Amino acid sequence: MSQSPAYKRVLLKVSGEALMGSRDYGLDNATCRRIAEDVKGVVELGVQVCLVIGGGNIFRGISGAASGMDRAQADSMGMLATVMNALAMQSALEKQGVSTRVQSAIPMSSVCEPFIRRRAERHMEKGRVVVFAAGTGNPFFTTDTAAALRAAEMGCDALLKGTQVDGVYAADPRKNPDAERYITLTYLDMLARDLAVMDAAAISLARENKLPIIVFNIHEPGAFTAVMKGEGRFTTVI
Ligand code: UDP
Numbered sequence: 001m002s003q004s005p006a007y008k009r010v011l012l013k014v015s016g017e018a019l020m021g022s023r024d025y026g027l028d029n030a031t032c033r034r035i036a037e038d039v040k041g042v043v044e045l046g047v048q049v050c051l052v053i054g055g056g057n058i059f060r061g062i063s064g065a066a067s068g069m070d071r072a073q074a075d076s077m078g079m080l081a082t083v084m085n086a087l088a089m090q091s092a093l094e095k096q097g098v099s100t101r102v103q104s105a106i107p108m109s110s111v112c113e114p115f116i117r118r119r120a121e122r123h124m125e126k127g128r129v130v131v132f133a134a135g136t137g138n139p140f141f142t143t144d145t146a147a148a149l150r151a152a153e154m155g156c157d158a159l160l161k162g163t164q165v166d167g168v169y170a171a172d173p174r175k176n177p178d179a180e181r182y183i184t185l186t187y188l189d190m191l192a193r194d195l196a197v198m199d200a201a202a203i204s205l206a207r208e209n210k211l212p213i214i215v216f217n218i219h220e221p222g223a224f225t226a227v228m229k230g231e232g233r234f235t236t237v238i
Contacts, residue, residue: 005042005045005046005047005228005229006157006228006229006230007047007157007158007228008047008048008157009047009048009049009050009124009154009155009156009157010042010047010048010049010050010151010156010157010158010159010160010228011049011050011051011052011147011150011151011154011156011158011159011160012039012049012050012051012052012160012162012224013051013052013053013054013143013144013147013159013160013161013162014035014051014052014053014054014089014162014218015053015054015056015057015143015162015163016053016054016055016056016057016058016081016082016085016143017054017056017057018031018035018054018162018164018218018219019031019032019035019053019057019085019088019089020057025057025058026057026058027057027084027085027088029092032088032089032091032092033092033095033096034221035089035092035162035218036089036092036093036095036096036098037096037221038218038221038222038223038224038225039051039093039096039098039129039224040093040096040097040098041222041224041225042224042225042228043098043127043129045225045228045229047228048124048125048127049124049129050120050124050129050130050131050132050150050151050154050156051086051089051129051130051131051132052131052132052135052143052146052147052150053082053085053086053089053131053133053143054082054085054142054143054144055078055079055080055081055082055084055085055135055143056081057081057085058081058084058085059074059077059078059080059081060078061074061075061076061077061078061139062074064077064078071139071140072139072140075139075140075141076106076139078135079105079106079134079135079137079139080106080134082133082134082135082143083102083104083106083108083111083112083133083134085133086102086104086112086131086132086133087102087111087112087133089131090102090112090131093129093131098129099126099127099128099129100128100129100130100131101113101120101123101128101129101130101131102130102131102133103115103116103119103120103130103131103132103133104132104133104134105132105133105134105135105136105137105146106134106137112133115132115134115137117153117154120132120154121154124154132146132150136149141201142199142201142202144161144198144199144201144202145199145201145202145205147159147161147202148198148201148202148203148205148206148209148211149205151206151209151211152205152206152209152211156211157212158211158212158213158214159206159211159212159213159214160213160214160216160224160227161197161198161213161214161215161216162216162217162218162224163197163215163216163217163218164217164218164219165217166181166216166217166220166223166232166233166234167181167182167183167215167216167217167233167234167235168181168182168185168190168195168197168215168235168237169181169182170182181233181235182235183235183236184235184236184237184238185235185236185237185238186237186238187203187204187206187207187213187237187238188207189237190203190213190237191203191204197215198213203237206237212236212237212238213236213237213238214227214234214235214236214237215234215235215236215237216232216233216234216235217233220232
């Protein structure tokens with residue numbers, strides 16, 4: 001298989017939970033560092049990389065709403081959580097020598113840049129990693145949808161979804177070791193089978209924009225680079 005990357009520009013979605021490592025809450029520095037190393041590996045292949053980071057390791061609006069908060073207010077807190085994670089990731093990436101900018105969908109100009117698509121474009125052309133924070137900036141959405149939205153806006157060749165396992169399975173492989181792993185799936189399969197890898201809004205947006213979704217294991221060192229070269233284990237949704 002070819003060693004040169006098949007992609008010019010990609011967006012990687014990392015859930016907040018992926019940054020927890022083995023902790024129950026918050027950020028694990030060693031995990032952030034390892035993910036940053038993987039991103040650096042892909043940047044070094046010459047691929048332009050942007051990231052969307054979730055916030056589930058700190059706060060989810062739906063849990064706040066379940067405990068009695070106003071949903072929109074709770075979602076604002078969830079979006080702020082994603083900004084904390086984005087800043088942590090920026091720090092981890094810059095420690096690796098990867099020039100990084102954070103752009104937030106909720107402007108907070110003393111902390112990071114506001115989301116300006118054309119400015120993000122320019123950063124990426126210069127080889128900087130751009131981390132998109134605060135999701136879509138709207139309540140009732142998820143960072144998966146924000147990832148599909150930003151990937152479409154930035155003209156990415158693919159949306160990479162880093163998960164706990166190496167692709168999409170017919171059943172949870174951690175509970176059922178015999179579960180089948182799909183090599184490719186269609187967007188409609190994902191929607192019809194309700195495979196719980198990404199929410200329906202994100203899948204629909206990717207489908208409308210013909211944006212391939214590649215699901216791989218974010219916890220396996222080097223997997224992101226391997227996927228970019230068309231190697232390793234992953235599921236492609238097209
Ligand atoms: N959120 C939101 N609008 C968005 C993206 C996120 O309101 O466009 C809020 C929502 O409360 C969500 C939280 O931010 O629960 C964290 O995002 P998400 O649950 O997608 O994080 P992940 O599961 O990827 O860690």
